[in-house]
Amino acid sequence: xxxxxxxxxxxxxxxxxxxxxxxxxxxxxxxxxxxxxxxxxxxxxxxxxxxxxxxxxxxxxxxxxxxxxxxxxxxxxxxxxxxxxxxxxxxxxxxxxxxxxxxxxxxxxxxxxxxxxxxxxxxxxxxxxxxxxxxxxxxxxxxxxxxxxxxxxxxxxxxxxxxxxxxxxxxxxxxxxxxxxxxxxxxxxxxxxxxxxxxxxxxxxxxxxxxxxxxxxxxxxxxxxxxxxxxxxxxxxxxxxxxxxxxxxxxxxx
Amino acid sequence: xxxxxxxxxxxxxxxxxxxxxxxxxxxxxxxxxxxxxxxxxxxxxxxxxxxxxxxxxxxxxxxxxxxxxxxxxxxxxxxxxxxxxxxxxxxxxxxxxxxxxxxxxxxxxxxxxxxxxxxxxxxxxxxxxxxxxxxxxxxxxxxxxxxxxxxxxxxxxxxxxxxxxxxxxxxxxxxxxxxxxxxxxxxxxxxxxxxxxxxxxxxxxxxxxxxxxxxxxxxxxxxxxxxxxxxxxxxxxxxxxxxxxxxxxxxxxxxxxxxxxxxxxxxxxxxxxxxxxxxxxxxxxxxxxxxxxxxxxxxxxxxxxxxxxxxxxxxxxxxxxxxxxxxxxxxxxxxxxxxxxxxxxxxxxxxxxxxxxxxxxxxxxxxxxxxxxxxxxxxxxxxxxxxxxxxxxxxxxxxxxxxxxxxxxxxxxxxxxxxxxxxxxxxxxxxxxxxxxxxxxxxxxxxxxxxxxxxxxxxxxxxxxxxxxxxxxxxxxxxxxxxxxxxxxxxxxxxxxxxxxxxxxxxxx
Numbered sequence: 145x146x147x148x149x150x151x152x153x154x155x156x157x158x159x160x161x162x163x164x165x166x167x168x169x170x171x172x173x174x175x176x177x178x179x180x181x182x183x184x185x186x187x188x189x190x191x192x193x194x195x196x197x198x199x200x201x202x203x204x205x206x207x208x209x210x211x212x213x214x215x216x217x218x219x220x221x222x223x224x225x226x227x228x229x230x231x232x233x234x235x236x237x238x239x240x241x242x243x244x245x246x247x248x249x250x251x252x253x254x255x256x257x258x259x260x261x262x263x264x265x266x267x268x269x270x271x272x273x274x275x276x277x278x279x280x281x282x283x284x285x286x287x288x289x290x291x292x293x294x295x296x297x298x299x300x301x302x303x304x305x306x307x308x309x310x311x312x313x314x315x316x317x318x319x320x321x322x323x324x325x326x327x328x329x330x331x332x333x334x335x336x337x338x339x340x341x342x343x344x345x346x347x348x349x350x351x352x353x354x355x356x357x358x359x360x361x362x363x364x365x366x367x368x369x370x371x372x373x374x375x376x377x378x379x380x381x382x383x384x385x386x387x388x389x390x391x392x393x394x395x396x397x398x
Numbered sequence: 399x400x401x402x403x404x405x406x407x408x409x410x411x412x413x414x415x416x417x418x419x420x421x422x423x424x425x426x427x428x429x430x431x432x433x434x435x436x437x438x439x440x441x442x443x444x445x446x447x448x449x450x451x452x453x454x455x456x457x458x459x460x461x462x463x464x465x466x467x468x469x470x471x472x473x474x475x476x477x478x479x480x481x482x483x484x485x486x487x488x489x490x491x492x493x494x495x496x497x498x499x500x501x502x503x504x505x506x507x508x509x510x511x512x513x514x515x516x517x518x519x520x521x522x523x524x525x526x527x528x529x530x531x532x533x534x535x536x537x538x539x540x541x542x543x544x545x546x547x548x549x550x551x552x553x554x555x556x557x558x559x560x561x562x563x564x565x566x567x568x569x570x571x572x573x574x575x576x577x578x579x580x581x582x583x584x585x586x587x588x589x590x591x592x593x594x595x596x597x598x599x600x601x602x603x604x605x606x607x608x609x610x611x612x613x614x615x616x617x618x619x620x621x622x623x624x625x626x627x628x629x630x631x632x633x634x635x636x637x638x639x640x641x642x643x644x645x646x647x648x649x650x651x652x653x654x655x656x657x658x659x660x661x662x663x664x665x666x667x668x669x670x671x672x673x674x675x676x677x678x679x680x681x682x683x684x685x686x687x688x689x690x691x692x693x694x695x696x697x698x699x700x701x702x703x704x705x706x707x708x709x710x711x712x713x714x715x716x717x718x719x720x721x722x723x724x725x726x727x728x729x730x731x732x733x734x735x736x737x738x739x740x741x742x743x744x745x746x747x748x749x750x751x752x753x754x755x756x757x758x759x760x761x762x763x764x765x766x767x768x769x770x771x772x773x774x775x776x777x778x779x780x781x782x783x784x785x786x787x788x789x790x791x792x793x794x795x796x797x798x799x800x801x802x803x804x805x806x807x808x809x810x811x812x813x814x815x816x817x818x819x820x821x822x823x824x825x826x827x828x829x830x831x832x833x834x835x836x837x838x839x840x841x842x843x844x845x846x847x848x849x850x851x852x853x854x855x856x857x858x859x860x861x862x863x864x865x866x867x868x869x870x871x872x873x874x875x876x877x878x879x880x881x882x883x884x885x886x887x888x889x890x891x892x893x894x895x896x897x898x899x900x901x902x903x904x905x906x907x
Contacts, residue, residue, distance in 0.1 A: 224735035228822040235842050235875055239428060259824075264842055264873040271876055273824050 154178065155188050159197065159209070168206035221356045221393070223249055226348070227259040230389045234261050234359060237385040241378055243363035244269070245385075248277065248284040248345075249356070250295040253302045255285045263363065278337060280304045280318060281311045283345035284358045286331035290322040291347045291355035310335045330383055332374050340365050344374045346386035351394030359386050405475030408861060409465065409641075410852040411458055413483040413567045414652065415504065418457040420465040421848040422476075425861070427871035429845060430471070433464030440501060445508040448501035451489045454567065455574050459637050466640060473641055479575070479632065480648035480855025482655035482847050483567040486593045488542035490553065490618065491570065493563050496579045500550050502567070503542045510541040517541065517612060526608055528688065531592065531599045531695030533764075539566055540595035544613045557615050564618040566590045568649040575637065575646050576630035583630040586620040587649035588706055592697040597622065599686055599695060602706060624700040625650045625658075626854035648854030650699060652847050653677045656817060657709065658699050659850030660841060661872045663865045666809035669846070670796060672820035674722070676714040678796065680803045680811075681707060691802035692762035701857060701865075710806055712761040712799035716754040717792040718820050723754075724788055730781050738825050740785040748783030749774040751897035752791045759901065762802040769904040773897035789823065793830045794894040800834055813837045817846045832882035833891065842873035 157178050162169060169177075175185035189207055192198040196212030230247050238245040238261040247259035255277040262269045279285035279299050288295045304313040312318050325331040330346040345360025361368070361382050368378055407430055412419040419434040435457040440448040466476075489502035503509070514534040518525050523533040532538055543564050547554045556562045565573065568590050573582035591597040591604075596614065598605045604619055623629060626648050632641040650658060653671065657679045660669040665683035670676060681698050684705045689695055698709035716723075721734045731737050751773045758766035772784065800811050813836055820826060821840050831838040843849055856862045 222733065222736050222739050224738040224823070225733050227824070228735045228819075231822045232844060235844065236429075238875065239842050239873065261842070261875045262873075262877070264875075266874075269874075269877070271878060 162209050168208045170206050223258045229392045233385045233388045241361045241381050243361045245361050247359050250288050253298045281337040283331045283333040283343040283360045287345045287347050287358040290325035307337050342368050344379050344382050346383045348386050349390045349395040406477045407475050408852040408856045409476050409479045410848040411481045412848045415484040418461050420461040422465050422469045423852040431465045431469035433461040435461050447504040447507045451498040451502045476644050477861050478645045478647040478855040478859040480851035481568050481571050482650050482652050482851035485651040486537050486539050488539045490562050490564050505537050508536045510536045510545050513541050530595050532595050538595040540612050557618050560617045562618050569620045575632050577633045584620045585623045585629050587625040588697045588700045589651040589654040591622045624702050626701045626858045647858035648851050655850030656846045659846035660815040661869045669815040672818035674719040676717040678712045678799050679709045682807050687806050689806045691805050692764050693802050710803050714795045715760045716756050720754045720788050737785050738823050740782050744782040747786040748779045750779045750783045750787045752787040753897050753901045755901040765902050767905040768901040771901045789826045793833045797833045811836050815839050827878045831878040831880045835880045838878045840876045842875040
């Protein structure tokens, strides 16, 4: 059996002690309850306080559980909350970009579409909320894979189908694209998933700077591309939207 | 795209229940800038709700100036300014000093309950329904005026001497914008006037008999104008420097403004706004329809000299607030959006139906003796089934109102245009399409209320030429198509109606 790290065991014992009912405890109470020297207990408490797991009441000097501990259990962002927060921004992106907008999250080796705004013309369109898109070839998928380690692990294992002549399927070449995606902060898809369709997407971050989803705009190559690449103003608009949604979720400015 | 918005623009003021906002729109109906400020909710006694009208006017000036700055707009960029407002909220002010005579009495305030009962007498709450389209209920403005005149010292004498002016918030804002004590125009629009219980729906004039019965002197009432015409120009004061000479060119009650903003310009077109409660309005064209099914008859809008457009209105007391109740009182979810996650964890309602008749049933039943019920409970039912039942309740209540509208108007609903916070709930919107058996459509601009006021103000100055121009601005952001077996729909509706029946008669008098 592996030897355990004593200071972590002590820290865990402190958290359990403070978590036993709604209470605040003084340093000497904590030290004596755990059979520790005051100095040792104080050192551990200070570390926990620094991490936000413990807070000290400024008036009494007593300790209690910190807000960060509560957040640990709830960092998971509900996708419907994500949609509600993104609604206004994605409407505006579709309106200004003149193309359809999608919001996607990682789900079972693919991208789950959680929000879709129609292209703002009078054409007949079908709501694609709930549909799945491939991870390795779409702009949404590439962004999620580039920024989310879980998605990346899934991509490595997943079968990578060649949808068009331009689809990248080899791991090394995909890794190069992901690296570029991380560097530039967005990803594109030019004829790589559907012939004649191009898209650009950017990541959405929460308050912990964790990637929680991606937003992208998709349209016919002849409308959204210029000189063989996505129009720069569309790229800028998508990135602005991603930043706005992230800001609404509490992410600090980039 | 990096937006380089350039003028000309239209500014819309939304004087709402909790805040005042100003939104500046461009010719495509896109939002250029928004500014907003909340005002205090004053609760002097249980059931009473008041606003400080002076605070509201200060806030209105601030948000207009704020939106101008955010838009980087100059006076010449703003072609006209429109107003939409919380409906029925009532105030009186001194014509010579411009000071409010009392706090405004907010539409939610129930202090006139007893007065309405008295006024109804043997005829009951439908006494003036034929003339005004409304039941005698505490919401509406007329009885609130009477209450102020009878309960605030000296007001009746002042009113009879002609020193006092009445207005809903549209009138107060327009009077101040157009100069206040220095020649401000004292007007209201047909939609706001139609919520006073004092206006004849037929000829759009004040009903002198009702006013006399209620004890409201005619000289306090504003002139009734259309919803889209130039009432006057911005002059004087802080806004005079900023926007001096800009025409004040529209007024619409908030729900009617949303109807206008959703471009429901044809007979049979309807919109439904899903907030804490839900308001559905259907355009019935030039035809005044007296409801046999518990709906209100109201003015939809009137553009300048054109014929007025009538509307049927149905309201649901509890929709979004039921989701809030699940969050705050039951603690079953931590955010409103999570109701969808919880509901999606099961296939159906598990046989449970939730009728949230928390303060009785509104349209089409109007039963104050009803109270909420969760019916069909078995050991099998989980909190996820209840979450489904919560969302389904909003859809079924909408279905009941559309059925009433179809019955009254003889027009089948072809599609329902929706707006409001709950439209971000995909499961609800799909279920709504399923139970209505009609497409549900969400427009790209969520701010339909302000947009409606801007549209009406823009039409009045020729910024847009016709309602056809406005229709061309309307963009579909999403559409949910019905996908439910009709047998299933009928069976579920029957169950819902059974559950509704079980709410009635809970209170015994």
